[in-house]
Amino acid sequence: xxxxxxxxxxxxxxxxxxxxxxxxxxxxxxxxxxxxxxxxxxxxxxxxxxxxxxxxxxxxxxxxxxxxxxxxxxxxxxxxxxxxxxxxxxxxxxxxxxxxxxxxxxxxxxxxxxxxxxxxxxxxxxxxxxxxxxxxxxxxxxxxxxxxxxxxxxxxxxxxxxxxxxxxxxxxxxxxxxxxxxxxxxxxxxxxxxxxxxxxxxxxxxxxxxxxxxxxxxxxxxxxxxxxxxxxxxxxxxxxxxxxxxxxxxxxxxxxxxxxxxxxxxxxxxxxxxxxxxxxxxxxxxxxxxxxxxxxxxxxxxxxxxxxxxxxxxxxxxxxxxxxxxxxxxxxxxxxxxxxxxxxxxxxxxxxxxxxxxxxxxxxxxxxxxxxxxxxxxxxxxxxxxxxxxxxxxxxxxxxxxxxxxxxxxxxxxxxxxxxxxxxxxxxxxxxxxxxxxxxxxxxxxxxxxxxxxxxxxxxxxxxxxxxxxxxxxx
Amino acid sequence: xxxxxxxxxxxxxxxxxxxxxxxxxxxxxxxxxxxxxxxxxxxxxxxxxxxxxxxxxxxxxxxxxxxxxxxxxxxxxxxxxxxxxxxxxxxxxx
Numbered sequence: 001x002x003x004x005x006x007x008x009x010x011x012x013x014x015x016x017x018x019x020x021x022x023x024x025x026x027x028x029x030x031x032x033x034x035x036x037x038x039x040x041x042x043x044x045x046x047x048x049x050x051x052x053x054x055x056x057x058x059x060x061x062x063x064x065x066x067x068x069x070x071x072x073x074x075x076x077x078x079x080x081x082x083x084x085x086x087x088x089x090x091x092x093x094x095x096x097x098x099x100x101x102x103x104x105x106x107x108x109x110x111x112x113x114x115x116x117x118x119x120x121x122x123x124x125x126x127x128x129x130x131x132x133x134x135x136x137x138x139x140x141x142x143x144x145x146x147x148x149x150x151x152x153x154x155x156x157x158x159x160x161x162x163x164x165x166x167x168x169x170x171x172x173x174x175x176x177x178x179x180x181x182x183x184x185x186x187x188x189x190x191x192x193x194x195x196x197x198x199x200x201x202x203x204x205x206x207x208x209x210x211x212x213x214x215x216x217x218x219x220x221x222x223x224x225x226x227x228x229x230x231x232x233x234x235x236x237x238x239x240x241x242x243x244x245x246x247x248x249x250x251x252x253x254x255x256x257x258x259x260x261x262x263x264x265x266x267x268x269x270x271x272x273x274x275x276x277x278x279x280x281x282x283x284x285x286x287x288x289x290x291x292x293x294x295x296x297x298x299x300x301x302x303x304x305x306x307x308x309x310x311x312x313x314x315x316x317x318x319x320x321x322x323x324x325x326x327x328x329x330x331x332x333x334x335x336x337x338x339x340x341x342x343x344x345x346x347x348x349x350x351x352x353x354x355x356x357x358x359x360x361x362x363x364x365x366x367x368x369x370x371x372x373x374x375x376x377x378x379x380x381x382x383x384x385x386x387x388x389x390x391x392x393x394x395x396x397x398x399x400x401x402x403x404x405x406x407x408x409x410x411x412x413x414x415x416x417x418x419x420x421x422x423x424x425x426x427x428x429x430x431x432x433x434x435x436x437x438x439x440x441x442x443x444x445x446x447x448x449x450x451x452x453x454x455x456x457x458x459x460x461x462x463x464x465x466x467x468x469x470x471x472x473x474x475x
Numbered sequence: 476x477x478x479x480x481x482x483x484x485x486x487x488x489x490x491x492x493x494x495x496x497x498x499x500x501x502x503x504x505x506x507x508x509x510x511x512x513x514x515x516x517x518x519x520x521x522x523x524x525x526x527x528x529x530x531x532x533x534x535x536x537x538x539x540x541x542x543x544x545x546x547x548x549x550x551x552x553x554x555x556x557x558x559x560x561x562x563x564x565x566x567x568x569x
Contacts, residue, residue, distance in 0.1 A: 105549040241533040306513040317490065324491075326564055331555035337565035341491040354492050355505060358483070361490045362510070375516045381523035417508050 011171050011225050015073045018066060025062045025076035029055065029120055032078040036123065036169045043145050045154070045163035047083050047124045050090050055122055062118040073228050075118030080164045080173035083124040084131055084207040085216065087111050094207050095139040096129045098323050098330045098348025108205025109240065110174065110216050110233045117232045125160030125173060129350045130320065131181055131209045133157050134422050137413045138352045145409070146188060148448055152406035155185030158219070162189040165219050172220045172229050176206060178213045179308055180402075180426025183438035186219060187401035187451025190440045192468070193219045194226045195426075197458050198433030199244035202237030210315040211242075213308075213430040223439065223468035230461060249459045255466060259286065259454075260296035260394035270421060271403040278450045279400045282441045285474040286398075291467075296390050296397070300383040301428055307383065308427035309420060310363050310376035316353075317360025323348065355416065380431050387432045391457040396467050399425040401438040401451035429455055437464040439471055478507045 017023035033049075040046050049055075062076040081087060084094040086104035088111075093099040107115065114121065128138035136144040136159035144159040146152040147166040154163040158175025162185035165173055175182040177195035186193025194217045201216050208214060218229035237243045261283065267276065283293050300307075325331035325344025332343035349357070363372035390397065403424060412419045429436040436455040443449055452471065456463040483503055487494050494502055547560065556563040 102553060105546060105553065238533075238535060303515060303519065306516045309509070309513050310516060325555065327550075327562055328553035328555075333565065337567050338491075340565055342493050345491050346493040349492065351498070351502075354494075355502065355509075357490050357492060358486045358502075359506065359509060361486045362478075362482070362506075363513075365486075365489070371517050372513065375519045378521045378523045379516060379519045382519075382521060385523075416505050417512060420509070420512075 010222055011073055011077050011220075011228055014077060014171065015071070015075070018076045019071065025059050025066075025120070028076060029059060029078055029122065032122060032170055035167070036164070039147070039167045039169060040164075042150060043147055043163050043167055044142055045126055045144050045160040045167070045169065046080065047093065047095065047126050047141055047160070048091060049123045050087065050121050054087070054090060055120060058115065058118070058120045061115075062120060065118045072117040072232070074114065074232055077119050077172065078122045078170045079114060079119045080123050080125050080161060080170050081111070081121055082127055082158050082161050082173070082175045084127065084176060085111060085174060086205040086207075087121060091124065092207070093141075094130045095127045095141055096348065096350070096353070097140045098325075098344070100330060102329050104205075106205060109202035109237045111205065113233050113235070122170065123164070125158065125164060125175070127160055128157035129353050130207065131157040131176055131178055132316070132352050132356055134180070134184055134419055135407075135409075135413065136160065137409065138350055140350055143409055146406045146448075148190060149406070149446070151408055152448065153188065153409055155188035155402070155406060157181040157185075158193075159185045161219050162186050162191055162193065165189065165191040165221060172218055172225050174216055174229070174233075175219055176209075176214055176216050177430065178210045179312060179430050180423045182217045182219065183426050183436060183451070183453055184402050184423070186438040187440075187449065187453075188406040190443075190449030191219055191221055192223055192226045192437065192439050193217065194230060194437045194461070194464070195429060195435060196230065196234070196461060197244070197435045198430075199242050200435070200459070200461070201233045201235065202240040202243045204237055204239040208315075208319040210312040210430075211319060212315060213312060223437070223465055223472055226437070227465045251459060251462070255395055255463055257291045258394040259283070259291050259293045259396045259398050259467075260390055261293060261398050262298050262301060263295045264297065265301045266399055266425075270424070271400070272405070274444045275400050275402075275404060275450060278441055278444070279452065282452050282471070282474075283398065286471065289470055289474065291470075294394065296394065298383070298386045298390060300379060300386055303379055304383060304428045304431060305420065305424060307376045307379045308423070308431055310372050311380065311431070313356050313360035314364050314373050315360070316356045317364060320349075320353065320357055352416065383428065384432050387434065387457075395456070395463055397455040399453050399455070401425060401453040405444050405446070405448035405450060425453060434458055435461045435464055437468050439468050440475065441471075442475055478503070478510050
């Protein structure tokens with residue numbers, strides 16, 4: 001029998017084995033399924049496997065690509081997909097009851113790209129309902145457990161996509177990040193997670209939550225693996241008008257290894273002392289390998305959580321108006337046509353989703369629009385300008401990914417405000433639209449992983465990969 | 476700022492979401508706590524508008540993207556109720 005972990009090191013190594021014939025695509029997929037079969041009953045990272053038809057057709061395609069020399073580094077590699085990304089003909093529930101029996105009618109562009117690259121899509125990842133949450137406790141289908149300690153959350157909302165990497169089910173997976181939903185679970189599960197520049201890849205076929213904030217991105221065990229998936233999914237797409245045309249992407253300038261740290265923002269109430277200690281140790285290690293670290297100040301960071309939540313609530317209330325029980329999804333007929341909307345939406349949405357829709361309706365309502373939504377947009381512009389200025393001085397901004405390591409299941413689920421505060425370091429990135437990566441940086445005294453977040457300016461994922469690979473060698 | 480039960484009832488109507496009597500108290504409490512926090516935004520001063528650098532038009536030729544009816548079957552298969560190739564809904568006016 002194959003030792004799966006031996007094949008789980010990097011996808012480049014797997015690719016070599018597949019190419020020279022020491023490993024077959026079928027054997028790799030079987031091992032992936034076997035690991036999932038063994039581990040997922042305890043972890044519940046997945047909502048279900050994709051159909052045998054889909055898996056087998058991709059296996060055949062991958063074999064053909066190896067045979068005719070067109071194989072890419074992702075050909076034959078098993079991949080898990082967050083369940084808010086559409087795969088034609090397959091269930092796509094966003095972990096919501098309202099889409100319990102919904103089958104996608106087309107492929108998302110990122111899925112089309114993975115399929116064309118010969119990747120084997122094998123399973124759907126658990127998540128917080130419609131990507132709203134930071135723990136997967138808001139899934140309508142049960143909480144995912146953290147593979148490092150099953151009494152802890154894996155983070156969220158892309159908790160399933162992170163946990164399946166951590167237990168070795170697949171080498172890479174896709175998640176989505178609206179306010180930290182890739183980076184925070186990556187940190188909690190001890191894996192690498194990348195949130196790309198807004199507009200870097202296509203959102204076509206990805207269920208919208210906060211349309212000015214959402215981005216798809218990869219998880220993996222190493223920076224290199226994440227980079228390989230990034231290379232496949234990046235690109236302009238005419239079907240997503242917010243995906244950046246290639247000529248608008250900047251890739252010039254010298255990398256001076258200068259890291260900015262907003263020290264006063266990080267040293268705040270609610271940030272665990274072990275997290276701070278680990279973060280400072282990480283900075284010291286980076287200094288030893290030639291990085292310069294300097295203090296930076298960004299005034300608008302203090303209000304970022306409010307800015308993020310107002311804009312996100314507003315976009316959620318608009319985006320989720322489409323789930324009406326008429327064209328697809330759960331339908332509970334009412335006495336009148338308008339009552340049908342109430343019955344279907346009330347039965348189909350969980351508490352957090354309902355709360356966010358109501359809050360979004362409030363901040364957009366006449367009389368409060370100027371006081372909330374408009375003010376948030378002004379603050380967003382101010383923050384963007386501050387970031388632009390800081391990036392004239394430094395190449396990278398570093399923070400801890402999250403203020404704590406993985407918290408206990410149930411610890412924050414009854415108090416939404418405490419859950420929201422856990423996003424403090426990740427949300428500024430989505431507000432500004434820049435790319436960021438979370439990379440494991442050791443473990444705390446309870447043996448739970450820490451993560452460090454590196455942020456680059458628009459379009460500079462390359463710098464994240466450079467600093468990320470340098471950093472990986474230090475742990 | 477006071478967020479009252481009346482406000483909650485109005486939002487419920489606008490958002491087409493019922494709030495059951497048993498969950499009303501907690502929902503009211505959570506919303507008051509969240510709105511209390513985000514109200515700090517009211518003190519922001521400024522008139523900044525979104526930068527034109529990041530906003531530009533995306534246009535395409537107005538051509539037929541796919542054959543008429545090629546997606547109809549798959550889309551209708553997801554609808555809760557259909558009749559003769561249409562999505563069936565409750566009568567709107569009686």
